[in-house]
Amino acid sequence: MKVYLINMPFYEQEYTKFTEKWKYIEDEYVGISIVETILESNSCEVVVNHENSILGMIERINQVLPDVVMISVMQTSARLTFEFVYQLRSTSFGGKVFIGGWFAKMAWRQIFSNNWPVDYVCYTDAEECLKDWIEDVNGNYMGIATYENFKEQDDAFKNSDTRKRCGWPSNYVKAKRIAGRHTYSIETSRGCPHSRCTFCSQSCGNWVRNKWQPLSLDKVKDQIIELNTLYGTTRFATSDDDLLGPVEFAEKRSMEIKKVIKELPFAITFSAAISVRAATNGTILDNLLDAGLDQLCIGFESADEDQLKRYCKQQSIEENYIAADKITSRNINMLPGLITFDPFATRDTVKKNLKFLFDVLHHYDLGKLTKRLHILTGSPMARLVEKEGLLTGDYLYYDYKFKDTEVEQLYWDFQKYTHMVKELQKQVNRLGREFDRTIGIHHRNVAESIISGGEWQSFANSEIFEIRKKIGDV
Known part of the structure; x- marks a missing residue:
């Protein structure tokens, strides 16, 4: 079996982290590397995707001619995956499409109820069922749903303790590096x-x-x-x-x-x-x-x-x-994980969160000013926000309205300030001063000005000028 393996690129990012040290966190996805190991150890020929666009991936697939296109999908790449599989099916590709990853775990029912043109959706860890599937792709395995069996799998899932079936770490697989x-x-x-x-x-x-x-x-x-x-x-x-x-x-x-x-x-x-x-x-x-x-x-x-x-x-x-x-x-x-905004936040919520960030954590990450809760498909929060009539978007990537219109204005003011200063902050980062509190204090000053209400942009410009002076940019 020849498999074209895709770790789908992100389409919608959670938020931009301007000051966190990304040199410590690299884009190594252990899960899909484990899948690659399982495939290769079971005599599959694996071609790993290195394209970064729908067109590029489809062109490469039509060159490789795999039996299966296997895709790992996150919530942030769900919409791109949806568009990709429809466009792939409009070409001459006649192989199978197999979806896995966190989005598949959370939204496997929605994938079928929304008629994705896919053949298999794996909603458990690959170590549990992928080897059996490779041996017989027509078998019925708990954890891999198809259009033929997904209702049966859904009923079985509801009536059994799925966790009891988990074999990890006894079935531990080393990731390919x-x-x-x-x-x-x-x-x-x-x-x-x-x-x-x-x-x-x-x-x-x-x-x-x-x-x-x-x-x-x-x-x-x-x-x-x-x-x-x-x-x-x-x-x-x-x-x-x-x-x-x-x-x-x-x-x-x-x-x-x-x-x-x-x-x-x-x-x-x-x-x-x-x-x-x-x-x-x-x-x-x-x-x-x-x-x-x-x-x-x-x-x-x-x-x-x-x-x-x-x-x-x-x-x-x-x-x-x-x-x-x-x-x-x-x-x-x-x-630090800190959710500054969510659908039910008040001005007081935002003030408490930023006070904790600045006064207790002594952290001045610019990204936290606009950090908002992201609603994941299938999560209890998605149901709560929908019940309150605030949920917008769709299962591919939910959004929401703020219950408090005052908080919505706060959020967009923080977004506006972030846009005003982000290029300067990137310059600060390049100088290795991403955690310099003498610079971060200016972000804090502007945040407090925005929260207090009234005109803040002139003050923000003066604070930006102070940052420029500190890095010798004036």
């Missing part, structure tokens, strides 16, 4: 121990047994040593939704990770995501720092109690503040 990266992703676990956040893909697409499963640390160690041997890398990004798992075991897991990394014959650095509750434990943070943590991703999400409850987050506002203090007191480089 390429040379030339500064950072390599590694898996140390899979799933989220919470899986209840109303906005998150994990709330509707996490099929991992008991919600979170750790990979044996021997395998983690093997991944690190192999990547270092092959490519000389000492910088890693953990691909986990939560590095440490359930909070009651998080300190123990952090100690075990530290022990394994300290036993390596070379030092490494890594980025990781942990829960807010785990970050309230200073011992956990110290263990990770000692192991080589150089960037922490953490989902505070809100400093407003109503908003936090609406998201069904596992932590309290008080825990947000405790974790923030423990992280900042250790000078840990942080990528």
